[in-house]
Amino acid sequence: MAQQTLFEKYGGFSKISKIVLAFYDTLLDSDEIGPFFDDIDMTKMVDHQTKFMASLLGGPASYTDRQLQQMHNHLDIHDSHFDELKGVLEQTLSDHGMDRDDINAVLSEFENRRSQIVG
Amino acid sequence: MTIEAINEQLLRAIGVGVALLDRSNFGFYFHNDTFEEWFGTQVGTNTLTDLFEALDVKALGDGLDQNGRYTAEIRHKKKRRTMVIAFDFTAASEGDQELVVLVCQNITRIRELESMIDSYSMMVERNTREIKREKEQVEKLLLNIMPRSVYEEFKAFGVVTPQLYDPISVLMLDFVGFTDMVASADPSVTVTELNDIYSAFDRIGEQFGCERIKTIGDAYITVAGLPDPMPDHAKAVANAAIRFIRYLERRNTSHPHQWRCRIGLASGAVVGSVVGIQKYVYDIFGPAVNLATRLQEFSDPMQISVHDDVAKNLRDEFEVTSLGERDIRGFSKQQVWQLHDSKRTIASSQPISSNAAPDA
Numbered sequence: 001m002a003q004q005t006l007f008e009k010y011g012g013f014s015k016i017s018k019i020v021l022a023f024y025d026t027l028l029d030s031d032e033i034g035p036f037f038d039d040i041d042m043t044k045m046v047d048h049q050t051k052f053m054a055s056l057l058g059g060p061a062s063y064t065d066r067q068l069q070q071m072h073n074h075l076d077i078h079d080s081h082f083d084e085l086k087g088v089l090e091q092t093l094s095d096h097g098m099d100r101d102d103i104n105a106v107l108s109e110f111e112n113r114r115s116q117i118v119g
Numbered sequence: 120m121t122i123e124a125i126n127e128q129l130l131r132a133i134g135v136g137v138a139l140l141d142r143s144n145f146g147f148y149f150h151n152d153t154f155e156e157w158f159g160t161q162v163g164t165n166t167l168t169d170l171f172e173a174l175d176v177k178a179l180g181d182g183l184d185q186n187g188r189y190t191a192e193i194r195h196k197k198k199r200r201t202m203v204i205a206f207d208f209t210a211a212s213e214g215d216q217e218l219v220v221l222v223c224q225n226i227t228r229i230r231e232l233e234s235m236i237d238s239y240s241m242m243v244e245r246n247t248r249e250i251k252r253e254k255e256q257v258e259k260l261l262l263n264i265m266p267r268s269v270y271e272e273f274k275a276f277g278v279v280t281p282q283l284y285d286p287i288s289v290l291m292l293d294f295v296g297f298t299d300m301v302a303s304a305d306p307s308v309t310v311t312e313l314n315d316i317y318s319a320f321d322r323i324g325e326q327f328g329c330e331r332i333k334t335i336g337d338a339y340i341t342v343a344g345l346p347d348p349m350p351d352h353a354k355a356v357a358n359a360a361i362r363f364i365r366y367l368e369r370r371n372t373s374h375p376h377q378w379r380c381r382i383g384l385a386s387g388a389v390v391g392s393v394v395g396i397q398k399y400v401y402d403i404f405g406p407a408v409n410l411a412t413r414l415q416e417f418s419d420p421m422q423i424s425v426h427d428d429v430a431k432n433l434r435d436e437f438e439v440t441s442l443g444e445r446d447i448r449g450f451s452k453q454q455v456w457q458l459h460d461s462k463r464t465i466a467s468s469q470p471i472s473s474n475a476a477p478d479a
Contacts, residue, residue, distance in 0.1 A: 013239055017235055021228075024231070028199055028200045034198075034199055037199055042231065043234045043237075046231050046238060047234060047235075047238040050235050050238040050239055051242065054239070054242060059242070060242040060245075060246045061242045
């Protein structure tokens, strides 16, 4: 029997979709990271956040390191931006009742991708 | 507070954007707080067409003239967020003044959710396709080790009931001097050649309705009459056996390694089943299997030994000669026959498949 993913543990798409929307709202409102999304079409942005959350939580998506690099290398992303987004992610997951251990697991997965994102 | 005052307060505070427009130039007479919150503070001084350049003014005018109504969906950036607003215009009049009532619903969330569902369903569909592909791979693998009908049963019930097949014919083939060959030549070359030969045997057998059961090292076992009964099961294995030898003879003329085999044919009952819990093997058990193995041992290289029961069924189409009565380990004395390749008679018996005759 395959191990249950966080995506399944926290209720699958019907619950995760709420986390994605909350995350999306916070990102757009943030003055630190928001500007990166100024010219991004809403459909694309939602698609991106859905896949982002699904891949971090073991849902039906995954990005290769190369894809992550390609998606981010035209942006001027610094460590401070990455840290800010990490904070938003942590807050969102915690707001939605995720266990501390699980949050830490997600954050460390996220941290592993720092070198692909920060240019 | 008067009724009018309450009405106005409600209109201002309601979560729907409301505006009253001049029909002639689409200037604003009134807009409520929600409208202002969504579209900014310059609403009052600008006209509707200034604010929403994407709005099709001609279509709006036509709609109002013909139906008294018009609806549109507008994308509007508020800060960096794309808002999606549904506009609903209705023509109205106050005295001789032509007006337009505009009601705006915020459907941003609906559109965002739709986008998310699109995104998610695309991921899921892609995964489903991948799973389907993997399933087909597994199926292909399992079909390699068991007949399709057995696999269908295994898939439906998770187990396979051992089944008696009677009568069927077994062909047992073994290579002469294989052990020496492995020791003297490069083992990987030997195994590659063995794989080629087995693949050719599979194709030949298939044309006569034979089902390969297994290979054990240099031994190759195929049967006819399983899983579907076949009236000519003895002839099927005889045809396959003759062509196995023809194939090897022809192959030997152009290859440095000489492959020579012995073949035994026997008919009878077998029980077929999947054995093993973790490592599945489909196998057959029964006297016919043992008999075919023993008969194969009687054969000289490149010869086919046939049990009496099989020989009886072959006589009218194939050339068989008696090897006399032989003592067979585990069985009583039995009549044993040798099957010969007689091109004249073979030519008259067609392969059951519509394909051209195999290498011969």
